[in-house]
Amino acid sequence: MSTDFETPTAAARGLGSAKSGTGHHIHQRVSAIALIFLVPWFLYAVIAASRSGFEGATAWLAQPWNAILMILTLGAAFYHMRLGMQVVIEDYIAKAGMKQGLLILNTFVCFGLLAATTLSVLKIWISAGG
Amino acid sequence: MSGSEWTDPRPMSPHVQIWKWHWTMAASIFHRVTGVGNYLGALLISVWVISIAAGPEAYAFVEGIMLSPIGQILLFFWLTSLLFHFANGIRHMLWDGPKVGFQPKVASGWSVFNFAFAIVAAATIWSLATNLF
Numbered sequence: 001m002s003t004d005f006e007t008p009t010a011a012a013r014g015l016g017s018a019k020s021g022t023g024h025h026i027h028q029r030v031s032a033i034a035l036i037f038l039v040p041w042f043l044y045a046v047i048a049a050s051r052s053g054f055e056g057a058t059a060w061l062a063q064p065w066n067a068i069l070m071i072l073t074l075g076a077a078f079y080h081m082r083l084g085m086q087v088v089i090e091d092y093i094a095k096a097g098m099k100q101g102l103l104i105l106n107t108f109v110c111f112g113l114l115a116a117t118t119l120s121v122l123k124i125w126i127s128a129g130g
Numbered sequence: 131m132s133g134s135e136w137t138d139p140r141p142m143s144p145h146v147q148i149w150k151w152h153w154t155m156a157a158s159i160f161h162r163v164t165g166v167g168n169y170l171g172a173l174l175i176s177v178w179v180i181s182i183a184a185g186p187e188a189y190a191f192v193e194g195i196m197l198s199p200i201g202q203i204l205l206f207f208w209l210t211s212l213l214f215h216f217a218n219g220i221r222h223m224l225w226d227g228p229k230v231g232f233q234p235k236v237a238s239g240w241s242v243f244n245f246a247f248a249i250v251a252a253a254t255i256w257s258l259a260t261n262l263f
Contacts, residue, residue, distance in 0.1 A: 005140050029226065032219050039216055043209075046175070047259040050196070054189040057182045070179070077172055084165045113176045120183035 024083060031080040038073040045069070062128030067121050074117045082110035154234075157241035161218045164211040171208035206256060213255075214248035 049060035060066055085106045093099040136142070149155065174196075181192040195201045221240055224230050231240055 029223065032223065036216075036220065036223075039212065043212075043255065046178075047255070050178070050193075051259075053193070054182070054186045057189065061179075061182060074172075074176070074179070081165075081169050081172060085169055088162060088166060113172070117176050117179045120180045123183045 024086075028080065028083045031076045031083070034072070034076040035080060038069065038076055041069055042073045058124055058128070061121060061124040064125070067125040070121050071118055074121075075114060078110045078114045082106055085110075153238045153241035153245075157218055157244055160214060160245075161222075164215040164218075167208065167211035168215055171204075171211065174204065174208065206252065209255060210248050210252040213251045214244060217244040217247045 045060070045066060049057045049066075061070065086103060089099060089102045089106060093102055178192055178196065181188040196205060218241075221231060221244065225232065231237055
């Protein structure tokens with residue numbers, strides 16, 4: 001019996017990690033740094049914008065800075081969410097087909113939300129004549 | 131295993147059922163739980179943003195859901211979840227960057243602080259939002 005912590009298969013293959021873990025870690029941290037600044041603005045802005053109905057929300061998103069920060073916040077959030085949910089799925093779902101399916105769904109949901117919310121913000125901003 | 135002796139020499143992690151709950155463990159688990167909660171909350175916020183672009187009728191429908199008792203409870207939980215993940219996330223940064231706060235007493239105290247911060251800040255923001263705007 002080997003006292004090596006590697007499994008026999010891993011020792012036979014002589015391979016380490018898939019080499020993408022460091023990149024994942026750094027991307028997670030960089031998007032988190034962006035969100036430290038964006039989330040406080042976001043909470044204030046969404047509360048302020050949601051207090052005066054449809055007209056208030058439209059007028060708020062028609063402001064260039066609000067539109068830019070909204071796209072940045074949602075973009076950073078969806079990116080961060082996708083990386084985080086990927087780890088949760090990889091940790092808890094052992095069944096191969098189910099795991100791959102959920103990872104793909106996670107990617108589709110995050111990119112879908114990014115496209116839909118970005119287009120929404122642009123539509124409001126452009127139709128306001130900003 | 132069928133009654134056989136444990137022969138694998140590799141270290142086995144302590145089983146979750148024989149662990150005593152402590153603050154750092156709770157904070158770690160809740161970081162993940164709130165992360166998933168924030169994901170679900172982001173779906174809600176996205177629907178709100180999309181409804182602004184979709185027009186007044188769609189916005190009124192979504193606003194009605196958000197202002198209903200269930201909507202308000204979900205939003206309050208989402209706010210608390212977001213603030214916990216925010217505070218605990220900053221701690222992760224300080225662990226990874228300057229590498230501070232690893233001493234057991236500091237780590238435990240900081241965990242308690244993150245829970246307290248999430249609840250107190252959520253209640254404060256909620257009361258400011260309903261009284262000032």
